[in-house]
Amino acid sequence: MADAVAAVEIRGVTKRFDEVVAVDDVDLTIADGEFFAMLGPSGCGKTTTLRMIAGLEFPTQGSLRIFGEEVGTLPPNKRPVNTVFQNYALFPHMTVLDNVSFGLRMSGVNKTEARQRAGEMIELVQLDGMAARKPNQLSGGQQQRVALARALVNKPKVLLLDEPLGALDLKLRQEMQTELKSLQRELGVSFVFVTHDQEEALTMSDRIAVMDQGKLLQVGSAEDLYARPASRFVADFIGQTNLIEATVADNNTIVLQNGQRLRAPSPHAAGTAVAMSLRPETIQVGARGSVPAVHEATSLEGVISSASYLGHSMVYEVSIDWIDLEVRTPMVLSEERFAPGSEVAVWWDRRSDWLVAE
Amino acid sequence: MSRPAQLRRGPKWLLGANATLVYLFFYAPIALLVLYSFSDDNLVGRWGGFTLDWYRAFGQNDEVQGALSVSIRVAILSTLISVVLGTMAALSLERYRFRGSRIFDALLYLPIIVPDVTMAVMMLLFFTQFLNVLDAVFGIQMTKGFTTVTLSHIAFSISFVSIVVRARLAGMSADLEEAAQDLYASRWQAFRFVTLPLITPGVVGGALLALTLSLDDVVITQFVSGPGSTTLPVYVFGLIRRGVSPLINAVSVIMLAISIVLVVASLVVQRARGGEPA
Numbered sequence: 001m002a003d004a005v006a007a008v009e010i011r012g013v014t015k016r017f018d019e020v021v022a023v024d025d026v027d028l029t030i031a032d033g034e035f036f037a038m039l040g041p042s043g044c045g046k047t048t049t050l051r052m053i054a055g056l057e058f059p060t061q062g063s064l065r066i067f068g069e070e071v072g073t074l075p076p077n078k079r080p081v082n083t084v085f086q087n088y089a090l091f092p093h094m095t096v097l098d099n100v101s102f103g104l105r106m107s108g109v110n111k112t113e114a115r116q117r118a119g120e121m122i123e124l125v126q127l128d129g130m131a132a133r134k135p136n137q138l139s140g141g142q143q144q145r146v147a148l149a150r151a152l153v154n155k156p157k158v159l160l161l162d163e164p165l166g167a168l169d170l171k172l173r174q175e176m177q178t179e180l181k182s183l184q185r186e187l188g189v190s191f192v193f194v195t196h197d198q199e200e201a202l203t204m205s206d207r208i209a210v211m212d213q214g215k216l217l218q219v220g221s222a223e224d225l226y227a228r229p230a231s232r233f234v235a236d237f238i239g240q241t242n243l244i245e246a247t248v249a250d251n252n253t254i255v256l257q258n259g260q261r262l263r264a265p266s267p268h269a270a271g272t273a274v275a276m277s278l279r280p281e282t283i284q285v286g287a288r289g290s291v292p293a294v295h296e297a298t299s300l301e302g303v304i305s306s307a308s309y310l311g312h313s314m315v316y317e318v319s320i321d322w323i324d325l326e327v328r329t330p331m332v333l334s335e336e337r338f339a340p341g342s343e344v345a346v347w348w349d350r351r352s353d354w355l356v357a358e
Numbered sequence: 359m360s361r362p363a364q365l366r367r368g369p370k371w372l373l374g375a376n377a378t379l380v381y382l383f384f385y386a387p388i389a390l391l392v393l394y395s396f397s398d399d400n401l402v403g404r405w406g407g408f409t410l411d412w413y414r415a416f417g418q419n420d421e422v423q424g425a426l427s428v429s430i431r432v433a434i435l436s437t438l439i440s441v442v443l444g445t446m447a448a449l450s451l452e453r454y455r456f457r458g459s460r461i462f463d464a465l466l467y468l469p470i471i472v473p474d475v476t477m478a479v480m481m482l483l484f485f486t487q488f489l490n491v492l493d494a495v496f497g498i499q500m501t502k503g504f505t506t507v508t509l510s511h512i513a514f515s516i517s518f519v520s521i522v523v524r525a526r527l528a529g530m531s532a533d534l535e536e537a538a539q540d541l542y543a544s545r546w547q548a549f550r551f552v553t554l555p556l557i558t559p560g561v562v563g564g565a566l567l568a569l570t571l572s573l574d575d576v577v578i579t580q581f582v583s584g585p586g587s588t589t590l591p592v593y594v595f596g597l598i599r600r601g602v603s604p605l606i607n608a609v610s611v612i613m614l615a616i617s618i619v620l621v622v623a624s625l626v627v628q629r630a631r632g633g634e635p636a
Binding site: 054055056062075076077082083085086088089090091092103106150151154286346357 | 432531533534536537538539540541542544545547551552556597
């Protein structure tokens with residue numbers, strides 16, 4: 001894969017709308033056959049980036065290649081990509097069959113063949129028997145499938161999806177997640193997927209790009225982003241975490257705001273302000289004095305301020321001098337439970353914390 | 359038995375009477391007009407037995423025939439041109455933001471609020487000056503006539519067409535045009551197969567409005583018409599001043615019939631529309 005041509009290669013792309021910078025100097029490479037998600041809060045530039053790949057917006061500067069070909073200012077109808085729009089954008093005056101065969105007809109395929117191929121695609125997305133219906137006679141999930149079929153029937157080299165599941169209810173959404181994923185495996189086409197839902201991105205994608213305020217913050221697998229976030233924003237945005245402010249003392253120690261020292265190997269120079277990201281499920285709670293000796297240097301003392309029973313786990317809010325930590329411990333029957341007000345110690349394995357400097 | 363949703367007797371009766379009065383008010387004049395157009399008497403409002411003479415006279419009167427022909431030609435030509443221009447104006451205002459688009463927007467609707475008489479005087483002044491300039495600079499001698507009438511009808515129709523088309527466009531998401539382009543349609547194809555079929559009811563409605571406005575107009579036409587370019591309404595207006603003959607009744611009934619045919623035709627066209635790329 002290393003020497004293969006990238007499906008999408010974005011180099012130094014910036015998009016300005018008048019004075020607003022929507023996408024700020026982004027570099028991004030998406031491999032052929034990859035399920036790639038772009039994740040971020042609304043207004044972070046992920047949709048604009050997708051629209052630039054589709055050709056619906058042109059970059060203000062930078063280079064954008066699709067399979068090696070520079071497409072920066074090529075109109076959308078000249079690009080080997082297709083899009084599933086956020087609200088599907090199905091043509092209301094056409095039947096499902098005409099919607100799905102539209103792209104083929106526009107690219108010069110004759111009517112008979114276009115209809116036949118559209119029919120096959122309609123079967124693939126399990127809409128047999130719906131071909132003669134108009135979009136407004138379909139449910140949301142069915143419209144979603146038409147939108148998918150309408151794009152895929154053209155055999156795009158890259159399929160772009162703009163929050164495709166946003167309008168569906170939870171159960172349907174989970175169904176479509178699995179279906180999209182297996183469809184992508186079957187076809188082997190790169191899917192580039194925009195979402196603000198981190199769970200969706202984590203479950204479906206091979207790699208995820210996290211964006212905020214037009215900037216690309218980090219690209220990596222779900223595990224990379226979860227266990228090794230590059231910044232406070234990513235640590236906080238992906239999953240839940242406790243961020244503890246600290247200063248680097250030396251390459252093995254950090255100093256917390258109350259002066260307490262913790263063992264935390266750090267690549268940062270002494271004096272750098274950092275935050276330690278601790279996932280709630282990596283922290284353990286116990287009675288004071290019960291901290292195992294190996295974890296002595298990665299422990300804190302506090303008081304339980306709230307405890308909630310979630311069935312499979314207990315969630316404690318532990319207040320430690322100046323901060324509150326969230327702790328999530330799996331429910332093991334034998335394990336001791338703590339009531340609010342209990343004086344406890346918390347500790348974690350020194351491999352499970354992670355320092356972010358930005 | 360209590361039926362709270364039912365109106366009591368008194369109000370129900372009043373409501374019926376009101377409806378009857380309103381319809382009477384609307385349609386009694388029309389009924390009278392149609393009736394007297396078949397009256398065999400030289401006075402407009404006196405019944406003298408049934409006759410088709412006035413319609414025969416309509417068919418034989420060269421002046422009326424000429425005016426009708428002018429009216430129809432002006433209406434069709436001005437409608438065609440104003441529909442194209444009005445639709446284009448609507449598309450540009452609704453889909454693009456450009457320098458001065460808001461000013462253009464406001465100016466486009468000015469002809470709707472300007473009173474007919476003012477519009478007529480403006481047109482007259484403009485054409486007089488324009489024809490003078492044409493003569494002085496290019497040596498082209500032109501008088502007011504068919505062209506000036508058609509141009510002024512186009513001028514006041516564009517605004518109406520563009521309002522109707524815009525209302526339709528506003529309800530149509532721009533996503534659809536993007537989706538068409540994403541599916542390999544050129545801009546023209548996206549317009550032809552997606553935008554146009556979806557705004558057709560608006561365009562037909564606008565065309566109908568333009569046609570009706572053009573066929574109806576008296577004031578502006580009278581100011582800018584010249585010899586040989588008298589339209590039917592202007593001719594009728596002239597007849598009244600010269601002394602009324604029941605011929606007017608027949609002419610009016612025919613104009614009414616044309617309007618009704620137009621309305622029905624537009625409804626049929628809008629229903630029959632299906633869309634599919636050819």
